[in-house]
Amino acid sequence: MAETLVLIELAGAKVKGASLHAITLAQQLGADYALLVLGEKLDPTAEALGKFGASSVILADHASLGEPLADRYAAVIAEISRQNQAHTIIAASSTFSKDILPRVAALLDAPMLTDVLGLEPVDGGTAFRRPINAGSTLALVKVEGDRRVLTARATAFAAPAENATMKSPAERFEVVEASLPSDTKFISREAGQSERPDLTEARVVVAGGRPLKDRETFERLVGGLADSLGGAIGATRAAVDSGMVPNDYQIGQTGKIVAPELYIGLGISGAIQHLAGIKDSRIIVAINKDPDAPIFQMATYGLVGDLHELVPDLIEALGRDSK
Ligand SMILES: Cc1cc2nc3c(=O)[nH]c(=O)nc-3n(C[C@H](O)[C@H](O)[C@H](O)COP(=O)(O)OP(=O)(O)OC[C@H]3O[C@@H](n4cnc5c(N)ncnc54)[C@H](O)[C@@H]3O)c2cc1C
Structure with a gap:
């Protein structure tokens, strides 16, 4: 069981590069961390994520999670967190995590901090630096208790080092579709087609x-x-x-x-x-x-x-x- 869960974001079948930067925050926190991926047909994804030093790669792999419906994803993440007795849930700041993680924090009754830029030791614990007032001011914030939900600004954390010789084991979370919320339904997706690089990852x-x-x-x-x-x-x-x-x-x-x-x-x-x-x-x-x-x-x-x-x-x- 890992103390920290890092939620990885996918773009179709591919891992979003920026979401990997949240792993670096997990590493800086020092505890054991597992990577968590939700979606459908995730075996190749688990393979790609095996080399980042995680204790495991947890897969919630089910047709009902093929599209990131926030209420379903939040329910699954909260359940996996309970089963692992995880203290910290982290994802890179993005529209995806903004949609899902506040719901997870509410389901777990845990405090949430967004856009974390770095860590500092304060009074024997860890405080988090984050921007306020449109980034013109930085605040140093401590959360009470030992549970927290965080988003990390990808630009503030380097990409995690890859270790080609190691392979984190994959674990499967059993998704029970009937237990998932069904208030929202996925209808269709309209995605812009562009040959240009992704704005948040471009050099x-x-x-x-x-x-x-x-x-x-x-x-x-x-x-x-x-x-x-x-x-x-x-x-x-x-x-x-x-x-x-x-x-x-x-x-x-x-x-x-x-x-x-x-x-x-x-x-x-x-x-x-x-x-x-x-x-x-x-x-x-x-x-x-x-x-x-x-x-x-x-x-x-x-x-x-x-x-x-x-x-x-x-x-x-x-x-x-x-x-
Ligand atoms: C709550 C809130 C949130 C906001 N969030 C965002 C945000 O996320 N992102 C954002 O961008 N804005 C945001 N804004 C809007 C922001 O305040 C500005 O209005 C906006 O960024 C101005 O855009 P601009 O620089 O294109 O236009 P302008 O401020 O109108 O500037 C145009 C510039 O172009 C120059 N210019 C004109 N003609 C030429 C020319 N021919 N050649 C060279 N230069 C020329 C002018 O000298 C001027 O400096 C937000 C505002 C609010 C209130």
């Missing part, structure tokens, strides 16, 4: 703001520059609200948190809510026609000018260099 992110004006210009300039660099595209809320891109491209306080090697912001003012999503990027480049735009205070490199003139030149120069 390069190019993001666009309000002055991109329409879908075509956004795709030509933001998409064109991203493709020249093998990067992902992102956007501000202003760009999302005006219909240039769907809202899963939004970066920031109410969008995704990114920490690429290189972030390039095109026509982005640098509102605190957007900066909250990019501030851990290694190099930040901003192109803005206003020299006083707040984004320049955070940028590693800034270019003052009209993006409609500068970006086509950049795309052309990158194309020439790659030939």
Whole structure:
């Protein structure tokens, strides 16, 4: 029985790379940890997860868990936690964990902390660092009791080391469909198709703001520059609200948190809510026609000018260099 359970997220049949970073938080907590995966036809997944030092890989493998319905997933995770007498449940921060883990915390009557960035010893126990006020302030928080449900910001924890020589044993949790909640039903899924890398895992992110004006210009300039660099595209809320891109491209306080090697912001003012999503990027480049735009205070490199003139030149120069 493991004290800590790390919930792993899947994208179809594949493990989501960012969700593995939660394993590093489990390792830092020091107790035995098991990895937990819910879904259908999970044998290949168990194989892929065997090399991360877990005491076991627990599989809740059943046709009724083929889609991540939050009420069903929460009931199964809470039951597995009870059976293992687990103290801590961890997942990487994502829409998936935001949907499911608060329900798990409620079912277990356990306190929950989101977006954990790191640990510190305090008064003989462990305190958790996490952002508040859109990331402008960090709080150090201790939870009472020995049980807790946590989400870890993937960008704050390195990917766990792989040990090819070890193999965690797989354990199967017996799913009894009749005992699962059935108030919600899965109807259909609409997923955007993109050849570009996932925004939260990309090494390069190019993001666009309000002055991109329409879908075509956004795709030509933001998409064109991203493709020249093998990067992902992102956007501000202003760009999302005006219909240039769907809202899963939004970066920031109410969008995704990114920490690429290189972030390039095109026509982005640098509102605190957007900066909250990019501030851990290694190099930040901003192109803005206003020299006083707040984004320049955070940028590693800034270019003052009209993006409609500068970006086509950049795309052309990158194309020439790659030939
Ligand atoms: C509760 C709350 C949550 C929010 N969450 C988010 C969030 O998660 N993510 C987010 O992004 N926002 C969020 N916002 C909105 C945020 O406050 C800003 O309104 C938004 O980020 C601004 O987007 P923008 O930079 O594209 O637009 P603007 O602020 O309008 O900036 C446009 C910039 O483009 C420059 N520009 C104009 N024309 C050109 C040109 N031709 N060439 C070069 N530069 C040019 C201008 O100088 C300006 O600096 C949130 C707001 C609230 C209240």
